[in-house]
Amino acid sequence: MATHNLKHALFCAIVTVVIAYPILGLNLVAQGTEIGLEGATPSTIISIFLAAGIVFFFQLFRDSIMGNLGKLPKLNPLSGREPMPAEKRAKVEAWVLTGIIVLALFWPFVVSRGAVDLATLVLIYIMLALGLNVVVGLAGLLDLGYVAFYAVGAYTFALLYHYFGFTFWMALPVGALLAATFGMVLGFPVLRLRGDYLAIVTLGFGEIIRILLNNWTAVTGGPNGIGGIPDPTLFGMEFGRRVKEEGNTSFHETFGIAYSGEHKVIFLYLIALVLAVITALVIRRLMRMPVGRAWEALREDEIAARSLGLSRTAVKLSAFTIGAFFAGFAGTVFASKQGFISPESFVFLESAIILAIVVLGGMGSQIGVILAAIAVTILPELAREFSDFRMLVFGAAMVLMMVWRPQGLMPMRRIPIALNRQE
Amino acid sequence: MQDLLYFSQQLVNGLTIGSTYALIAIGYTMVYGIIGMINFAHGEIYMIGAYTALIAITGLATLGVAWLPVILLVALICAVIVSSSMGWAVERVAYRPVRGRHRLIPLISAIGMSIFLQNYVHLAQGSRNIGFPALIDGGFRFGAPESFQLSLSYMQITIFITTLICMTLLSLFISRSRIGRACRAVSQDLGMANLLGIDTNRIISATFVIGASLAAVAGLLLGMYYGSVDPLFGFIAGLKAFTAAVLGGIGSIPGAMLGGLILGVSESMTSGYLSGEYKDVVSFSLLILILLFKPTGLLGKPEVEKI
Numbered sequence: 116m117a118t119h120n121l122k123h124a125l126f127c128a129i130v131t132v133v134i135a136y137p138i139l140g141l142n143l144v145a146q147g148t149e150i151g152l153e154g155a156t157p158s159t160i161i162s163i164f165l166a167a168g169i170v171f172f173f174q175l176f177r178d179s180i181m182g183n184l185g186k187l188p189k190l191n192p193l194s195g196r197e198p199m200p201a202e203k204r205a206k207v208e209a210w211v212l213t214g215i216i217v218l219a220l221f222w223p224f225v226v227s228r229g230a231v232d233l234a235t236l237v238l239i240y241i242m243l244a245l246g247l248n249v250v251v252g253l254a255g256l257l258d259l260g261y262v263a264f265y266a267v268g269a270y271t272f273a274l275l276y277h278y279f280g281f282t283f284w285m286a287l288p289v290g291a292l293l294a295a296t297f298g299m300v301l302g303f304p305v306l307r308l309r310g311d312y313l314a315i316v317t318l319g320f321g322e323i324i325r326i327l328l329n330n331w332t333a334v335t336g337g338p339n340g341i342g343g344i345p346d347p348t349l350f351g352m353e354f355g356r357r358v359k360e361e362g363n364t365s366f367h368e369t370f371g372i373a374y375s376g377e378h379k380v381i382f383l384y385l386i387a388l389v390l391a392v393i394t395a396l397v398i399r400r401l402m403r404m405p406v407g408r409a410w411e412a413l414r415e416d417e418i419a420a421r422s423l424g425l426s427r428t429a430v431k432l433s434a435f436t437i438g439a440f441f442a443g444f445a446g447t448v449f450a451s452k453q454g455f456i457s458p459e460s461f462v463f464l465e466s467a468i469i470l471a472i473v474v475l476g477g478m479g480s481q482i483g484v485i486l487a488a489i490a491v492t493i494l495p496e497l498a499r500e501f502s503d504f505r506m507l508v509f510g511a512a513m514v515l516m517m518v519w520r521p522q523g524l525m526p527m528r529r530i531p532i533a534l535n536r537q538e
Numbered sequence: 539m540q541d542l543l544y545f546s547q548q549l550v551n552g553l554t555i556g557s558t559y560a561l562i563a564i565g566y567t568m569v570y571g572i573i574g575m576i577n578f579a580h581g582e583i584y585m586i587g588a589y590t591a592l593i594a595i596t597g598l599a600t601l602g603v604a605w606l607p608v609i610l611l612v613a614l615i616c617a618v619i620v621s622s623s624m625g626w627a628v629e630r631v632a633y634r635p636v637r638g639r640h641r642l643i644p645l646i647s648a649i650g651m652s653i654f655l656q657n658y659v660h661l662a663q664g665s666r667n668i669g670f671p672a673l674i675d676g677g678f679r680f681g682a683p684e685s686f687q688l689s690l691s692y693m694q695i696t697i698f699i700t701t702l703i704c705m706t707l708l709s710l711f712i713s714r715s716r717i718g719r720a721c722r723a724v725s726q727d728l729g730m731a732n733l734l735g736i737d738t739n740r741i742i743s744a745t746f747v748i749g750a751s752l753a754a755v756a757g758l759l760l761g762m763y764y765g766s767v768d769p770l771f772g773f774i775a776g777l778k779a780f781t782a783a784v785l786g787g788i789g790s791i792p793g794a795m796l797g798g799l800i801l802g803v804s805e806s807m808t809s810g811y812l813s814g815e816y817k818d819v820v821s822f823s824l825l826i827l828i829l830l831f832k833p834t835g836l837l838g839k840p841e842v843e844k845i
Contacts, residue, residue: 133623134598137616138586139662141593151669152596257642259649304830311576311645315780319822330815363539463773467653474646507657513650517643518635 124174131167139163208482219388223381231380233496235452238387239445240488242394244472245481246441249398252478252527253407254434255414256306257314258323260467264294264439266328266461268446273341273456274320274334283347287447294443295436302435306428321466328458340457344450346379347386368509387448394441395481401437410434411479471509476514477523486525543681543688548810549803554694554763556802557701561756562779563786563794564708565625565749571725571789572745573637578648579628580753581776582655587621587754588761588771589659592670599671606673610758617754624655625750626743634739652773660769667768670761704755705795708748712791717744725789776817778805781825786833787838796836 139159142153154160173180223231243265250258271290275281281289281304305316328335335341401407409430412420421427450456468491476487516523562584569577594616598609632651636644677691712718723731724741732738760775761767782801786793801821808820828835 130623130627133620134627137590137620138659141597142666143589143593143596143663145666145668150592150596150671152593152600202671251642255642257645305826308829308833311641312784312833314645315576315777316826316829317783318777319781319825323819323822326815326819333811439727451777462694467649470646470649498594503661504657506653507661510650510652510657514632514647514654517647517650518632521636521643 120175120177121156124171124177127174128167128171130272131170132163135163135166185480201387213263216388216392219529220385223384228377228380231377232385232452233493235380235384235387235448237489237492238391239449239452240382240469240472240492241485242387242389242441242445242448243469244476244484244488245391245394245398246438246445247469247478248473248479248481248484249401249410249434250438251443251473252484253402253414254410254431254479256431256434257311258317258435258438259314259463260317260319260324261438261442262461262463263317263324263387263464264298264442265446265449265465266324267294267297267439268443268459269326269450269456269460270335270341271443272445272447272450273344276344277341283345283447283451287444290447291440291443294446295440298436298439299432302432303428305433306431318463318466321461325458325461336457338457338459340455340459342455344454344456346454347383347451349382383448383452387452390444390448394444395485398441398480406430468509471513474513475524477526479527480523480525483523483525483527487523539681540686543686544810547686547688548806550688550694551810552803553799554697554802555806556782556799557697558756558760558763558765558798559779559782559802560795561701561704561752561759562775562800563783563798564752564791565746566780566783567788567791567794568721568745568749570783572721572728572742573633574642575633575644576648576780577633577746577749578645578776579632579651579655580749581772581774581779582652582659583625583750583772584753584757584775584779585620585767585769585772586624586655586659587617587757588767589663589748589757590620590754591617591758592668592767594605595671595673604649609673614755614758617758618751621754621757622747622750625746625753627745628655628714629743629746634742646726648730652776656769656773662746663769665769667766667771669763670767673762674767693763697763700755700759702746704752708791709750711748717741721745721832778821781828784833784835785828786827789839790835790837793835793837800836 140155140163141153144151144153219234223234243261247258247261248257250261268290271293272281272283272286275286275289284330301317301320305313308316331337331339409420409425410433412423413425413427413430417427449460453460472487472491473484476483476485476493491509495502562580565583566577566578569575569580584671591613594613595609598612603609603612628651631683632647633644636647672693674691674693674696677689680688680690712721720731720741721744723734723736724738728738731741778801779798782797783794784797785801786795786797801824804824805817805821808814808817812820
């Protein structure tokens, strides 16, 4: 047994060096038209061999390490505690949520403009993640092309403004409905497919949409994108220094206050906040309704659910359409916030980030997903010097979560319904 | 005559690309055939193969080795060793612990792995695309010099021959060797093979290693053919190869070869007769259409769902 372990450990250590050394230790550098090879810094080389050493000792003593890990005292002191009764829990949750929303309402008035801008982005991601949560977390349909619906929402607003002069408020429902229509049209044929095929088909669909946006230069401006997308207005009041469109008044003149660029940013933030809250509440409601229970039933056991009379197509299609609808919402807000959109913003990586948020937060769990969206968007901003490592960490986190905690950081809890006996 | 030459040129280009797609597709199809998961990180393994080959070629150039066969052979061996170790490690770290869980969990793990590997190479080697030296120059030309000429480069011939050799070796390996026989047994019934004393973990690892080696060969060939590599190089190629595997019937090795060739030809016909920008649209549409109307592919066996 010992020699077997030694051989295995040695093999693992060698593999570690083989996969790390050529890529990390030998860097290709351009020298004029030629390319040359440069050794990495000694610290990199040392860390490669250190990593190999760690792998070696871990594999060598794996059995005893794993054995001892099981015997460790529980680190979480709360783990043995009884869960709160459902009623009390619901009350606490409601209070916490109300508190967060009130805080979020007053928050932009005390912090800097950059922070509000970032918070708007966080809210857009919350909307996207909540929408994808319906598709992936509740209905169990892995959608890798979710960003396509986001793009449909954003481009709907941009194009409708560009060609027909639509305002934000006119474009918002149109964008969301159009994205939902896309979801339905795509969903109808593909939802018959099994889980992993569905994932690949949606991935292909997302790429097709992006390539079309990139190459249909006459309409979408191709890689140059569309600029000059207007900000939302408040009952016809604009937030710019001067009124752009005839018939509108400007916000600061109506209220007789001095012009400030912050008004616009805060207003956009508040719109995003309201839309995010609406998204969360609607989906929360849907989860308790028969359709929400049907999503979960079909996710858990398709054959059993179908034999109980659920229509597979209708249930899956509703999840897909609703998810796409909220992506369209988020897309419209995004277009308005950026003022400029191009296919660059809708690459597969964006879908992967949204999926990572859902997976990290806990598939199906709304609070988990919201917290994960906040963390995933804000952490790279806080640690800017590590921003290059952001995607590396995402990838690793996705793998580790699947291996150790596939239910996510804050797993979903089923919302119980108590039926009282009728007298 | 002109039209015929133009058509044959597209056919040659398509078959060249298609045969490399087939090499990558084998990795998808073998893994899917055995454990029923889509190895999403396979495209990245192929990209790492291309990078390693380039590093080896540059290293040899620095050392002053100029004899072409040695350069190619060393690059090939390095790429195969690094890629197959990577394939082995990826299976060990990301797929084995989640094997047998719900279908989506290994897939998400694989997507995470793919993002991780892309950024690993991106951080280590930079995000720019790096020029790959054209080691095999020249070729044949057919047709009158003043009009359209059909060109068949030595590089294309090398790709055909290498692919042919790899495919033959793989077929022999699968049909004749002990591990090959075990592979077939495991893909038919994993549990039963295990009961009959086959070390299934070992066979699954072997599958990943074989797939990764073929992807590394493809990485070297396509790197030289396209003339550059970058960290995102594997993503689209991986998707295309997956399309090829599905087209031919996933799980079937001859299917992957056939699917690769059909996909390559249909792509080059699109670029030749319509527009190069839409060739990806055509292959993804093809993927969607096959999955919708014939999910078992051309040579695949229909899958019966057991309750």
